[in-house]
Amino acid sequence: MSPDRTVQVLFSAPDVFYDSFFPVLTAALAEAQLPTVIRREMDPAEVDYLVFAPNDLITDFSGFVRARAALSIWAGVDRVLRNPTLTLPLARMVDPGQREGMVEYVVAHVLRHHVGMDRYILSSSGWNQVAPRLARQRRVAVLGLGELGGACARALSSLNFDVHGWSRRPKTLDGVTCHAGAEGLEAVLAGTAIVVCLLPTTPQTENLLNAETLARLAPGAVVINPGRGAVIDDAALIAALDDGHLGHATLDTFRIEPLPEDHPFRAHPKVTVSPHVASLVRAETAARVIAENICRGEAGQPFLHLVSRRDGY
Numbered sequence: 001m002s003p004d005r006t007v008q009v010l011f012s013a014p015d016v017f018y019d020s021f022f023p024v025l026t027a028a029l030a031e032a033q034l035p036t037v038i039r040r041e042m043d044p045a046e047v048d049y050l051v052f053a054p055n056d057l058i059t060d061f062s063g064f065v066r067a068r069a070a071l072s073i074w075a076g077v078d079r080v081l082r083n084p085t086l087t088l089p090l091a092r093m094v095d096p097g098q099r100e101g102m103v104e105y106v107v108a109h110v111l112r113h114h115v116g117m118d119r120y121i122l123s124s125s126g127w128n129q130v131a132p133r134l135a136r137q138r139r140v141a142v143l144g145l146g147e148l149g150g151a152c153a154r155a156l157s158s159l160n161f162d163v164h165g166w167s168r169r170p171k172t173l174d175g176v177t178c179h180a181g182a183e184g185l186e187a188v189l190a191g192t193a194i195v196v197c198l199l200p201t202t203p204q205t206e207n208l209l210n211a212e213t214l215a216r217l218a219p220g221a222v223v224i225n226p227g228r229g230a231v232i233d234d235a236a237l238i239a240a241l242d243d244g245h246l247g248h249a250t251l252d253t254f255r256i257e258p259l260p261e262d263h264p265f266r267a268h269p270k271v272t273v274s275p276h277v278a279s280l281v282r283a284e285t286a287a288r289v290i291a292e293n294i295c296r297g298e299a300g301q302p303f304l305h306l307v308s309r310r311d312g313y
Contacts, residue, residue: 006035007298010042013053017073020283021290025051028291034298049294050088054079061086068297071290073281075148076228077307078201090307094147095289097282105226105278106152106196107159109250113194113222114138114161118248135160139218141192143185143208144227145171145178146313148279149198156196164188168204189216194224201228202312211236220247226278229254234265241270252278 011018011025018040029036038051044063050070052058054077061070062085069089072080077092112118115132138161142153145167157163157175165173166188170180179188185208189195195217199205209223210233217223223246225232234255240246250272251265257276265271293303307313 006037007294008042008046008048009036009038009051009294010044010047010049011038011040011051012057013051013073014055014057017053017281017283021051021073021287024283024287025290028288029294032291032295034291034295036294049297051290059083059085061088064088069293069303071293073286073290075279075281076200078228078312081307081309081312089303091293091303091305092307092313093281093286093289094305095281095286097285098279099148099151101282102148102198102226102279103151103155105252106198106224107155109224109272110140110156110161110194110196111159113224113248113250136162138162138194139164139192141166141188141195142176142198143188143195143231144198144200145173145176146198146200149196149227152196152198164192185213186216189213191216191218192221193218194222197223197225197231198227199231200313201230206230207233209233209237211239214240214246217246219245221245222247223249223251225249226252229257238264238268241268246270248272250274252276 011021022038026038045065047064047067050064050067051073052070053073061083067088069091070086071091073093075093075098077090080086114135140156140161140163142149142163142165145153145165150173153163153165153173153176163175164177164179166179166185168180171178197209199208208231214236237249241249248270252274253276259265259273265273296303
């Protein structure tokens, strides 16, 4: 590190993020004994590190000639990855609190559909006792075995679900039957009762769940998507719900956000909509990840969680 200089950090994000991050990020950097100034406005030429939420506040990154890295406070970076002016090393957020939140969201909704809780919650009368399958009799597929997907797959496996995972490249996870590539996708979807989608948006994953791939799922299957909206073909999903092949879809991310009030998902009886809350950033844990990367940059060490422009995540 360079204790003889003050590190200049530009924090570019909406008020809600700045208000929650500023005190904990300041404390984390002070704990690291790194003299730092954090501002919301700064001459780009004087910025050492750009901490930002991908949005429209900054669209031209060419002025950050001194900056050592752009550090996103979000896990998804598809909104800025194709910006030709962003040539800085780009790190996405991999946050322990975010990972825990995603696991809790996914497990909650998988169990909801596995146990069939809607049958009782939405029923106003009757005494229809139906024993659900045990977890070990229910096949669950997790598409995307990165930081979040891998954690969710392991959590579901620990509950005795028959968990199958898919990724573009081969991976190994204890308790999870892993598949990869085009043939692996066909295998992981075939006969699956619940599919959890935690893939990033890339040219290879856009509309991955379409009429053809959705048809491979078991009749009455459930789709849970807390990953990225563009991975699902909206029209194909609605068609599969309407014709009865799919039993339900729980969706937390969408192509357009906020989801328009007149979007067909909002009124569909077989769709649950949540407002992109599956894994909100937690400032108290995410700030430490940002501070660690700034310290690494000052020490000349490799940054954590660098994004591959080639892979798109």
